[in-house]
Structures are given as structure tokens and as C-alpha cells.
Amino acid sequence: MRKFILVAALQLFFSIGFTQSFSIGDKIEAYNSGAWYKGSILETGTGTYAGYYKVQYDGYSQVQWIKAANIRMQQTSDANVENDKKGPRNGTYIILSYGSASNPIRIGYFELQNGKYTYYNMSKKNIGQGSFTYNAANKTVQWTSGPFKVANWSGKFEIDREGKTHKIRLNSVTIGTNSTDSN
Missing domain, CATH: 2.40.128 (Lipocalin)
Incomplete structure (x- = not known):
């Protein structure tokens, strides 16, 4: 039982400690259905949506709540x-x-x-x-x-x-x- 509690505590620590935070308007990429899609952050989740961000995908009208772990800043290179x-x-x-x-x-x-x-x-x-x-x-x-x-x-x-x-x-x-x- 102690092993289980220790593992659960470590998972909670790492999920809180290493989750990237985003601001409204940030240009991001969201992982959905096996691919990364470009978009921007519209809203930060609270309450039951804590840990999620409302994402507006580029070129689409719908918005979607996406878990923070499935979001990264847009990758750009020369x-x-x-x-x-x-x-x-x-x-x-x-x-x-x-x-x-x-x-x-x-x-x-x-x-x-x-x-x-x-x-x-x-x-x-x-x-x-x-x-x-x-x-x-x-x-x-x-x-x-x-x-x-x-x-x-x-x-x-x-x-x-x-x-x-x-x-x-x-x-x-x-x-x-x-x-x-x-x-």
C-alpha cells in the first residue's frame, strides 16, 4: 500500500511540477487525433476544467478544451x-x-x-x-x-x-x- 501511495504522490508532483502554463492569445500546437494542430489559447480552465485550455484551431470555427499535457508552444524554425x-x-x-x-x-x-x-x-x-x-x-x-x-x-x-x-x-x-x- 505504501508503494501505491508513493507512486501516486510522485505522479501528482510531476504532473503539477512539469505542466507548462499558457496565456490567453499564445500561439500553440494541440495534439488531437494523432497529429499536432496549430491554434491559440482562448481561455484557461477553472473548476472542472482546471488543467485544460480552450483552444481555437487555425482555420476552424469550433473550439475545444484540451488538456495542458497535449499542448505545446508553436514550433517555428528557419x-x-x-x-x-x-x-x-x-x-x-x-x-x-x-x-x-x-x-x-x-x-x-x-x-x-x-x-x-x-x-x-x-x-x-x-x-x-x-x-x-x-x-x-x-x-x-x-x-x-x-x-x-x-x-x-x-x-x-x-x-x-x-x-x-x-x-x-x-x-x-x-x-x-x-x-x-x-x-
Whole structure:
């Protein structure tokens, strides 16, 4: 029993002692559904929400209470700034739809290659091809032809993990992700 009490006391000490605190307006990244998402702190939790922060995600209208342990200050590096100017790298982007945050659905993938893209379903069937441009000023991919233009998909571009992960937000719940870890 003494071991249990000692372990519980140490866990409480470390959770209180090493939890980072954030201020309203801080630019942060919140871990949710297996990925880090950029946003900002709107409110600090009290009462039953003590230890949580209300987060407004960049590019989304909904807010969410997130545990402090799942929040970090936004990571920025010179490499990210330089990559933001260049835009998304050539390669395969896996498309996940987060209609249910706890159970994303993989709906296909696309290949980017020098201003052109090819869209495939999960069976590797070619669904269509098109072209795109990148606007560095507002960090967006504009689909200029093909199935993504027809679907009116957006193209907000983000870089995570010091350039290892490139993400293109196709709509509010669907993201194309390219990671150097999976190449």
C-alpha cells in the first residue's frame, strides 16, 4: 500500500511540477487525433476544467478544451519559413477524413509532381489528374484543374515537425499528408 501511495504522490508532483502554463492569445500546437494542430489559447480552465485550455484551431470555427499535457508552444524554425515559401514538396500525400476525430477514414491519396497532381482511390485506381499553383503569400495551394478543382477543395498548406510533415487541408475535415518518415 505504501508503494501505491508513493507512486501516486510522485505522479501528482510531476504532473503539477512539469505542466507548462499558457496565456490567453499564445500561439500553440494541440495534439488531437494523432497529429499536432496549430491554434491559440482562448481561455484557461477553472473548476472542472482546471488543467485544460480552450483552444481555437487555425482555420476552424469550433473550439475545444484540451488538456495542458497535449499542448505545446508553436514550433517555428528557419527551415519551416523557407519551406513555406517553396510550398508543398513533390511526393505522395495520404488523404484522411476526420469526420470522426477518434476514427479517421483513409480515402485515397494523391501524387504531387511539379505543378501537377494525380488522384488515386485506395485501390490505386487513377481517379483523375489536374494542375495546381502555390501562393506563398497566403500559404495555399490553388487547384487550377482536375477533380480537386471540381470538388472545390481548398488547399491551406502547413509544415509540422521541422519540415518532416507537409499537410494540405482539402476541406475542414479532410487532410492530405506527406511525411518523410513514410518515404
